[in-house]
Amino acid sequence: MGLFSKKETLIQNMTFMGIFSAINVVISLLSTILFAVATPISILLIIILPLTSTVVELFCKDKYYPIYLFSTIGLSLVVTMWDMQNTIFYLIPSVFTGYIFGLLTKKRISGIYSIIVSASIHTLLTYSFLPLLNLIYDVNFIDTLKTLLGFASIEKIDYIIPSLIFFISLIQIFLSFIIVNDEIKKIYPINESIVVNEFVLVICSLITIVLSIVFVFIYLPISFLLLIISLYFTIGDMYFGFKKSIKMALINLCASIVLFIVLFAIFYTRITEPYNFMLLGIFMLINNIISIVVSFLIKKYSTIKIKKQG
Numbered sequence: 001m002g003l004f005s006k007k008e009t010l011i012q013n014m015t016f017m018g019i020f021s022a023i024n025v026v027i028s029l030l031s032t033i034l035f036a037v038a039t040p041i042s043i044l045l046i047i048i049l050p051l052t053s054t055v056v057e058l059f060c061k062d063k064y065y066p067i068y069l070f071s072t073i074g075l076s077l078v079v080t081m082w083d084m085q086n087t088i089f090y091l092i093p094s095v096f097t098g099y100i101f102g103l104l105t106k107k108r109i110s111g112i113y114s115i116i117v118s119a120s121i122h123t124l125l126t127y128s129f130l131p132l133l134n135l136i137y138d139v140n141f142i143d144t145l146k147t148l149l150g151f152a153s154i155e156k157i158d159y160i161i162p163s164l165i166f167f168i169s170l171i172q173i174f175l176s177f178i179i180v181n182d183e184i185k186k187i188y189p190i191n192e193s194i195v196v197n198e199f200v201l202v203i204c205s206l207i208t209i210v211l212s213i214v215f216v217f218i219y220l221p222i223s224f225l226l227l228i229i230s231l232y233f234t235i236g237d238m239y240f241g242f243k244k245s246i247k248m249a250l251i252n253l254c255a256s257i258v259l260f261i262v263l264f265a266i267f268y269t270r271i272t273e274p275y276n277f278m279l280l281g282i283f284m285l286i287n288n289i290i291s292i293v294v295s296f297l298i299k300k301y302s303t304i305k306i307k308k309q310g
Contacts (some may be wrong), residue, residue, distance in 0.1 A: 006059055013060045017068040020052045021075065024091060027052075028076040032086045042238060046090045047168070050122070052177040058180060069095055088133055089141065092124035096173070100267055105184055112201070112236045115173050116229070121161070122169035156274045162171020162225045170232070198240050199295065202288045205233035209281050211287075216278060227281055234284040237291055248294055256287040 007013045029043045056068050072095055076087045097118050104114035133141040142161060177184075212226035241249040260283040266274055 013064045014032040021072045025075045026074045032080045049094035050098040050172045054102045054176045057102025097122040118173045123166045162221045201237040205230045
């Protein structure tokens with residue numbers, strides 16, 4: 001039986017979980033040591049954290065996962081006791097998110113949905129630990145993070161912090177998906193053409209665009225975050241559009257880009273910073289509208305063709 005295969009017995013499950021729990025502990029320790037002196041390397045280590053937990057959930061029995069969860073978190077907190085910031089802020093959300101992504105995969109949920117759900121939950125979990133970190137260390141952890149990453153001097157950076165954290169979460173989950181995708185297909189096959197409805201992706205994109213406009217008047221950072229989520233759904237729709245018809249997808253993409261450039265040029269100088277970032281929504285809106293029109297025309301053409309043949 002290979003390493004990446006379903007674990008059936010208690011010993012197989014415990015051994016597999018022990019290996020990946022140890023990997024998490026080592027990553028947590030190294031990222032803590034390197035964070036102040038070699039931040040890029042530390043971040044690269046942090047990015048792979050959800051992968052280990054995803055692998056455990058995919059190949060082990062669900063009933064044993066709490067053992068892995070508590071042992072990983074407990075041991076990581078112990079070995080980084082002198083500075084638990086990275087363990088709390090990065091590892092703990094990743095352990096939960098890896099489980100969620102693995103579970104959704106087991107339920108044969110399409111990757112495009114399981115990735116966005118897992119990344120959203122990861123972002124929420126990350127933010128939920130901020131008050132705890134600020135309380136324990138009596139500092140603003142986001143400000144500390146901005147300083148370490150060299151973003152502190154960038155004007156209006158606070159507006160995109162939620163989007164940045166979400167984007168990092170998305171990269172983490174997407175990386176996990178890419179690495180385990182071949183093994184997923186062997187054990188949990190998913191028929192994407194059946195599971196994914198392109199119209200649903202378009203609707204999700206349009207809804208998030210509308211919500212992003214609403215949040216412009218409530219809380220701008222959330223508005224930007226919703227815009228990034230809308231872009232995710234639009235890219236998903238484009239991906240499946242290319243799989244269905246490269247010619248029509250190219251026409252849609254080119255038309256969207258041309259119209260976006262024209263409208264962006266018209267409105268950019270008329271909108272003050274940082275609100276002009278919202279103009280990105282024009283591309284998604286145009287692409288979604290064209291996608292709906294093209295789908296309608298293709299469906300109508302198919303219906304007419306069938307009637308003529310009949």
